Every structure is written in C-alpha cells, then in structure tokens.
Amino acid sequence: MAKISQVDLTDLNRSLEERTPQEILAWAVSVFEDRVAIMSAMQKAGSVVCQMASAAGLKLKVLFVDTGVHFQETLDTRDRMISDYGLEVITLHPEQTMQQQIEEHGILYLTPDGQSTCCDLRKTQPLMNAADDYDALISSLRRADGGRRANVPIVSVDTNTQTLKINALANFSDREFDEYILREKVIVNPLHEQGFATIGCNRCTTPVLPDEEKRAGRWRHLGPWAMYCGINPTDVDRGGAKSIDLPSELVDKVLNRTDDFMI
Numbered sequence: 384m385a386k387i388s389q390v391d392l393t394d395l396n397r398s399l400e401e402r403t404p405q406e407i408l409a410w411a412v413s414v415f416e417d418r419v420a421i422m423s424a425m426q427k428a429g430s431v432v433c434q435m436a437s438a439a440g441l442k443l444k445v446l447f448v449d450t451g452v453h454f455q456e457t458l459d460t461r462d463r464m465i466s467d468y469g470l471e472v473i474t475l476h477p478e479q480t481m482q483q484q485i486e487e488h489g490i491l492y493l494t495p496d497g498q499s500t501c502c503d504l505r506k507t508q509p510l511m512n513a514a515d516d517y518d519a520l521i522s523s524l525r526r527a528d529g530g531r532r533a534n535v536p537i538v539s540v541d542t543n544t545q546t547l548k549i550n551a552l553a554n555f556s557d558r559e560f561d562e563y564i565l566r567e568k569v570i571v572n573p574l575h576e577q578g579f580a581t582i583g584c585n586r587c588t589t590p591v592l593p594d595e596e597k598r599a600g601r602w603r604h605l606g607p608w609a610m611y612c613g614i615n616p617t618d619v620d621r622g623g624a625k626s627i628d629l630p631s632e633l634v635d636k637v638l639n640r641t642d643d644f645m646i
C-alpha cells in the first residue's frame with residue numbers, strides 16, 4: 384500500500400482541468416476499472432453523470448443511499464436510471480428504518496445535533512459500509528453551485544471512505560449544465576420542476592424561492608447553520624495534508640507514474 388494526499392494530486396488535477404466531464408469519466412474507468420462507482424442522490428447533477436456514463440457505454444455502477452424517507456419522485460428517478468439508461472444501481476440502506484430509529488433515538492432531524500447524527504446514520508454509514516469495494520467514487524459537485532463547493536477539486540482525498548472522490552462536473556458552468564440537460568434530454572427528478580433546487584429526504588427538504596440560495600431548502604427548519612449533510616467531505620473538510628492508503632500500483636497509475644495508460 385502507498386499513501387496519497389491532496390497535495391500529491393495537484394498535477395493530476397491541473398491536467399484534468401482541461402478535460403471534459405466525459406473524458407474525466409473515461410479516465411476514471413481506465414484507472415480504477417471495477418473499483419470505481421458513481422454516487423447519486425438522484426438529483427439533476429447525478430442524473431447528468433449517469434446519462435454521460437450510459438451514453439459512453441461505460442460500465443459504471445451507481446450507488447444510491449435510500450434513507451427510507453425519500454420522496455417517491457426520487458425513487459422513481461432511480462428506477463428510470465435502471466430502465467432507461469441500463470445502469471446497475473446499487474441501493475444502500477441504513478441499519479434501521481426511520482420508525483426504529485425514532486423509537487431508539489427520538490426524532491433526530493428536529494435539532495442541529497440530531498440532524499448530524501441522523502445524516503450519519505442514514506446516509507454516511509450506509510455509504511461507508513459499501514466503500515470497501517471501491518478505490519474511487521464519482522460525485523457530481525459543481526463549483527457553480529457556490530458556497531463550500533466553489534473551489535471543489537476534480538479529484539480529492541476522502542479520508543472517511545478511504546477513496547478518491549472524482550467530481551467530473553466540477554467545471555461545468557450553469558449554462559453548459561442546463562444546455563446539456565436540454566440537448567441530451569437527461570432524465571431529471573421531477574421535483575426540480577416544482578421548485579426544489581436540491582433534493583434530499585422528505586423530512587428535511589423544501590422548495591426554494593427564485594431569489595433564495597440553491598441550498599436554502601435543505602434543513603430550513605434548523606436555520607442557516609445546517610446546509611450540508613457531510614456525505615461529501617469536500618463540503619466540510621478542506622485539509623490538504625490528510626492522506627489515504629491505496630495499492631501502490633494504483634497510486635502510480637493515478638499519478639501517471641507508469642506509461643501503460645493515457646490521461
């Protein structure tokens with residue numbers, strides 16, 4: 384095994400800045416083979432990544448965390464990724480149903496501390512349990528979303544899941560993003576048409592007004608200090624010195640220290 388840190392990824396990230404999202408996806412498959420998967424919450428950006436993978440014929444699995452309290456529209460979108468795009472979607476579940484969790488812990492999502500615990504139990508832990516099967520996970524954060532995502536790297540070290548996170552859409556502007564969805568007729572969660580800028584659990588997500596921030600509808604009942612759930616550590620952790628362990632040959636491949644593949 385060898386260590387790889389955010390600093391080690393500097394040159395790679397610089398070279399990937401010039402690549403299209405589709406090229407970044409193809410690079411990810413060429414390097415990580417079957418040890419990379421897409422993470423999607425069945426929001427618009429995740430659907431774009433899924434469509435791109437499908438259109439390019441890339442054999443990428445999709446990980447979807449079903450918290451047990453998703454909107455039906457979100458579950459229907461998940462099913463269309465399978466039926467219309469032919470993708471293998473792996474649905475991950477928390478250990479407890481929401482009812483079991485309430486009986487043991489009370490209604491956690493009503494307080495800031497409780498929300499953090501609830502998101503950890505229902506989102507982060509199911510992903511952690513699956514992460515051993517992967518060296519890299521493809522996310523769909525975009526810098527254009529602003530906030531803590533404004534400077535998200537294309538490839539980042541995730542010390543929680545011990546994987547590299549690949550944000551294939553990091554550079555996609557709002558205009559490019561909207562045009563792509565229209566041009567390719569990407570299947571998107573119908574809740575977006577109903578004013579939901581971002582979509583999470585039905586307990587904690589509301590539509591937003593046209594002049595509100597995109598994430599204003601998340602945990603609105605908790606006030607402005609709850610904007611992110613932590614499932615994307617680049618939202619909350621920008622430490623460049625932290626490292627993860629990956630197989631030595633893979634680290635060489637990621638950092639282009641071999642000549643048997645192209646980036």
Ligand code: SF4
Nearest residue numbers: 492501502505584587
């Ligand atoms: S978004 Fe709300 S209901 Fe969903 S896991 Fe987080 S706190 Fe719990």
